[in-house]
Amino acid sequence: MSSAVSAFVEVHARDAEKMKKSLLRNNLMDKRRNVEHSKSYVLFPVVDIASERIKKLINSGGGRIVRKRGKNAAKVSSYLDLLREKLGDYELKRLTSGYDLLGNIALIELPKELEGRKRTIAEAIISANGSVKTVLEKAGPVSGAYRIRKLRYVAGKRNYTANYRENGCTFVFDVRKVFFSNRLSYERSRISSLVKDGERVVVMFAGVGPFVAVIAKEHRDARVIGIELNRAAYGYMKQNIRLNRLENAEAVLGDVKKAYKRYASYADRVIMPLPMNSELFIKEALAVAKNNAVVHLYTFCKIGDAASAFKRIKKRAEGCGCKIKLVGARVARPYSAEEEECVLDLKVRKIG
Numbered sequence: 001m002s003s004a005v006s007a008f009v010e011v012h013a014r015d016a017e018k019m020k021k022s023l024l025r026n027n028l029m030d031k032r033r034n035v036e037h038s039k040s041y042v043l044f045p046v047v048d049i050a051s052e053r054i055k056k057l058i059n060s061g062g063g064r065i066v067r068k069r070g071k072n073a074a075k076v077s078s079y080l081d082l083l084r085e086k087l088g089d090y091e092l093k094r095l096t097s098g099y100d101l102l103g104n105i106a107l108i109e110l111p112k113e114l115e116g117r118k119r120t121i122a123e124a125i126i127s128a129n130g131s132v133k134t135v136l137e138k139a140g141p142v143s144g145a146y147r148i149r150k151l152r153y154v155a156g157k158r159n160y161t162a163n164y165r166e167n168g169c170t171f172v173f174d175v176r177k178v179f180f181s182n183r184l185s186y187e188r189s190r191i192s193s194l195v196k197d198g199e200r201v202v203v204m205f206a207g208v209g210p211f212v213a214v215i216a217k218e219h220r221d222a223r224v225i226g227i228e229l230n231r232a233a234y235g236y237m238k239q240n241i242r243l244n245r246l247e248n249a250e251a252v253l254g255d256v257k258k259a260y261k262r263y264a265s266y267a268d269r270v271i272m273p274l275p276m277n278s279e280l281f282i283k284e285a286l287a288v289a290k291n292n293a294v295v296h297l298y299t300f301c302k303i304g305d306a307a308s309a310f311k312r313i314k315k316r317a318e319g320c321g322c323k324i325k326l327v328g329a330r331v332a333r334p335y336s337a338e339e340e341e342c343v344l345d346l347k348v349r350k351i352g
């Protein structure tokens with residue numbers, strides 16, 4: 001096999017979203033190759049970049065051009081290229097949602113019309129992406145207290161244990177038993193970039209520990225506690241803490257409604273990644289927060305209407321003897337036609 005040199009734009013994860021938009025807007029993204037991650041950096045594959053204007057655009061967005069040698073890197077076809085030969089135009093048009101990549105496992109979600117074509121689609125994903133060994137299909141909504149969903153085997157190796165890398169950390173978990181979303185990787189990096197020296201951080205609803213690990217790895221002098229109800233997720237969080245050699249992190253098994261009592265006025269920062277229900281745990285988060293702490297609360301809101309969520313939360317906080325100030329708000333990920341997942345960064349002042 002020949003080895004080709006390909007161009008990438010390397011950018012810190014905190015600037016990645018802006019850079020991605022700018023590369024897409026300027027038709028610079030090379031869609032035949034995959035986005036790569038290295039520690040806190042994201043590498044966007046780009047078509048060759050010659051003009052001074054383009055170089056300026058990249059530099060002003062905090063990026064730099066790097067060239068990497070890879071096995072036929074520039075020649076790998078995307079799964080859509082492969083499918084163009086196998087599916088009709090109508091079928092290709094229905095294939096809108098792409099797939100979620102969890103290291104060696106890809107998750108697909110197809111409209112009913114493509115039910116009979118799912119094996120072909122899955123095999124194209126495996127052919128186009130060297131790291132994918134298994135394709136599973138989302139076979140139901142995320143539900144229940146553990147926020148998990150049914151998954152159905154489609155193609156490749158019959159395996160459900162993901163080996164996934166993100167923000168310089170490695171994670172292992174059984175995709176059937178725990179919640180995990182790669183779409184929140186930017187959020188993990190964003191929050192980690194806000195953590196200051198020596199902070200104490202409590203991650204409620206910690207899952208297999210992605211927030212815990214990314215923060216603990218980047219801030220060796222911080223202390224990070226992750227609380228999780230699902231015994232399987234808690235087991236993986238412990239394993240992931242060991243795997244990433246994080247002596248400053250701790251996994252706690254339990255219900256936040258009870259476990260919070262052990263951490264009264266403990267934290268400089270509280271993270272609440274349970275968008276479905278986090279507003280029901282405001283009392284507990286405020287009890288864990290120190291005066292002047294920051295709470296990052298994830299919740300669903302009508303598209304473009306984070307303000308209403310803030311109003312509701314403010315009222316609840318006042319009922320708990322706290323004033324909260326909105327210091328940041330952003331869309332964490334799109335959710336449905338009407339709703340999005342937003343994150344509110346809240347500064348807490350305890351009164352009385």
Ligand SMILES: C[S@@+](CC[C@H](N)C(=O)[O-])C[C@H]1O[C@@H](n2cnc3c(N)ncnc32)[C@H](O)[C@@H]1O
Pocket residue numbers: 145146147179180181184204205206207208209210211227228229230233254255256257273274275
């Ligand atoms: C949406 S997932 C987020 C997981 C993880 N933070 C992530 O970003 O991948 C929410 C997690 O909260 C856990 N959970 C739900 N209710 C809980 C509770 N009352 N106490 C502790 N954990 C809870 C679920 O088991 C699930 O793992």
